[in-house]
Amino acid sequence: MVRVKLDIFGCCCPKVWLSQRGPKTSRFPLRSALSSLQKKEKKMELDWKVCSRARLSRDPRFDGKFFIAVRGSGVYCRPICPSPTANEKNVRYFPTAAAAAEAGFRPCLRCRPECSPGTPAWIGTPNTVSRALRLIGESGLDGGVEALAQHLGVGSRHLRRLFIRHLGASPNAVAQTRRLHFAKKLIDETMLSMHEVAIASGFGCVRRFNAAIRGMYKRTPTQIRRLSRQTGSLPENQYLFRLRFRPPYDWAGMLDFLKPRATPGAEEVVDNVYRRSISFRGTSGYFEVSYEPSHNSLVAKVQFGEPRALFFIIERIRAMFDLNADWSAIAQVLRTDPLLAERVKANPGLRVPGCWNGFELGVRAILGQQITVKGATGLAGKLASRFGQQLSSANGLTCVFPEPEVLAEADIASIGMPQARVRTIQAFARSVRNNEISFEGIIDSEVFLDRLCSIAGIGKWTAQYVAMRALRDPDAFPSGDLGLLRALSLESSRELELRAKVWQPWRAYAAMYLWSRPIEGRTRRSKLHSPQGKTAPGDLVSQPEATAAM
Numbered sequence: 291m292v293r294v295k296l297d298i299f300g301c302c303c304p305k306v307w308l309s310q311r312g313p314k315t316s317r318f319p320l321r322s323a324l325s326s327l328q329k330k331e332k333k334m335e336l337d338w339k340v341c342s343r344a345r346l347s348r349d350p351r352f353d354g355k356f357f358i359a360v361r362g363s364g365v366y367c368r369p370i371c372p373s374p375t376a377n378e379k380n381v382r383y384f385p386t387a388a389a390a391a392e393a394g395f396r397p398c399l400r401c402r403p404e405c406s407p408g409t410p411a412w413i414g415t416p417n418t419v420s421r422a423l424r425l426i427g428e429s430g431l432d433g434g435v436e437a438l439a440q441h442l443g444v445g446s447r448h449l450r451r452l453f454i455r456h457l458g459a460s461p462n463a464v465a466q467t468r469r470l471h472f473a474k475k476l477i478d479e480t481m482l483s484m485h486e487v488a489i490a491s492g493f494g495c496v497r498r499f500n501a502a503i504r505g506m507y508k509r510t511p512t513q514i515r516r517l518s519r520q521t522g523s524l525p526e527n528q529y530l531f532r533l534r535f536r537p538p539y540d541w542a543g544m545l546d547f548l549k550p551r552a553t554p555g556a557e558e559v560v561d562n563v564y565r566r567s568i569s570f571r572g573t574s575g576y577f578e579v580s581y582e583p584s585h586n587s588l589v590a591k592v593q594f595g596e597p598r599a600l601f602f603i604i605e606r607i608r609a610m611f612d613l614n615a616d617w618s619a620i621a622q623v624l625r626t627d628p629l630l631a632e633r634v635k636a637n638p639g640l641r642v643p644g645c646w647n648g649f650e651l652g653v654r655a656i657l658g659q660q661i662t663v664k665g666a667t668g669l670a671g672k673l674a675s676r677f678g679q680q681l682s683s684a685n686g687l688t689c690v691f692p693e694p695e696v697l698a699e700a701d702i703a704s705i706g707m708p709q710a711r712v713r714t715i716q717a718f719a720r721s722v723r724n725n726e727i728s729f730e731g732i733i734d735s736e737v738f739l740d741r742l743c744s745i746a747g748i749g750k751w752t753a754q755y756v757a758m759r760a761l762r763d764p765d766a767f768p769s770g771d772l773g774l775l776r777a778l779s780l781e782s783s784r785e786l787e788l789r790a791k792v793w794q795p796w797r798a799y800a801a802m803y804l805w806s807r808p809i810e811g812r813t814r815r816s817k818l819h820s821p822q823g824k825t826a827p828g829d830l831v832s833q834p835e836a837t838a839a840m
């Protein structure tokens with residue numbers, strides 16, 4: 291038995307020391323962790339207590355941040371499992387479900403670890419691990435560990451060591467657990483055939499899928515579906531998923547942000563439900579998301595004809611609504627600033643709204659420069675209905691936002707925009723079409739910002755705003771924002787960057803809090819400078835008006 295240091299509560303929270311068996315793939319980090327552990331024996335005692343307290347209180351804020359395995363039963367659970375509490379001496383703690391699975395434990399059928407809110411988006415681990423997790427989330431480690439490591443610019447042995455050290459499991463185990471969990475969710479929550487479940491969850495064939503499910507759950511997929519007690523039936527190609535978050539969650543704040551920016555025809559917010567059309571690899575459909583506080587979850591209803599896309603769609607919805615955020619860790623940092631403490635207290639659970647499609651968000655941000663929210667929303671609606679694919683009416687949605695290939699060549703001046711704005715949108719569309727700007731996979735924030743700002747008409751503010759919502763970097767920060775400067779009575783973006791250091795790595799959340807503060811005054815053009823040293827037309831910086839216009 292060795293002990294591994296696992297920082298699962300984020301960089302700002304108490305370190306937790308967990309006990310587990312070291313996988314054979316990597317011994318070095320375990321040895322190093324062991325010696326480190328011996329130096330900090332007292333700290334370990336304290337951290338055991340943190341884990342134990344969270345388990346005994348069944349605190350939902352810890353859901354997904356660690357898993358509890360019980361010797362004897364051989365089962366691992368979420369911290370919120372309603373099953374009778376096991377004696378502490380029989381319990382082992384793991385930072386990820388994959389680590390518990392690698393140690394030979396199987397998922398509890400009662401609390402269903404596959405339904406936990408997922409690993410926090412930023413867990414205080416090195417950037418490489420966070421990026422690797424995102425890639426595995428997007429593509430399921432299709433190309434293998436070597437390709438993943440190459441993509442990240444590190445050696446595969448080093449990547450494995452990082453995974454073992456910070457997540458307690460190898461990249462393969464993490465990817466396999468994700469596949470299995472998603473398959474289990476599809477078995478439990480949909481009526482897809484087992485063949486469709488196998489394909490949709492990335493197993494490639496039914497034989498591999500059956501073997502993996504039996505190996506993990508000690509039951510066949512059919513036996514698991516019988517246990518799921520599904521009630522009611524859904525129309526063809528419609529699926530219902532419950533997506534968990536760690537409370538609190540400011541749903542009203544999320545809708546307040548999304549509603550005025552909803553592109554008519556392509557998205558809408560009605561009766562506390564967000565709804566939008568989607569297109570993926572030639573198939574179109576829609577989804578709608580509602581709030582279910584009693585289950586600490588959002589409910590996503592997805593209408594889509596290609597089940598293979600479900601994994602992607604669900605992951606994208608989770609990102610769009612910032613469901614992986616570990617709000618209590620974020621609040622702990624932001625509360626230390628007296629200016630933010632009051633906002634954090636008044637508005638618990640605020641998230642950074644992401645987006646369904648980075649290209650669409652970019653176009654929307656460009657359209658929003660120097661005009662009101664209402665004006666920008668109207669223009670976006672015209673663009674969508676004129677150049678987007680038409681849908682037969684589905685819950686009020688009539689079109690899908692146009693693809694970059696279409697906008698790069700379309701006569702978009704015809705919807706009534708200044709020529710300069712038309713040229714900016716078309717240059718942006720061509721860059722995305724030609725893969726010079728990408729929103730998928732691993733993205734270097736600096737390179738991304740430079741590329742966006744190299745397009746005439748896109749200024750630093752617009753680029754930072756797009757990065758904040760599309761790259762889902764919790765530390766992305768629009769330091770050229772006049773509203774933020776005003777809120778802090780500062781003069782320059784340099785001063786703001788210095789002031790914002792204390793909010794790291796959560797500066798995107800700090801910006802959302804400061805924007806949600808009512809600020810008097812009208813929208814004004816920026817006096818700040820773009821990276822090229824010129825005032826850029828994209829820099830519309832007064833908040834909250836400017837944010838509202840995006």
Ligand SMILES: [Zn+2]
Pocket residue numbers: 366367368371372373398399400401402
């Ligand atoms: Zn359980």
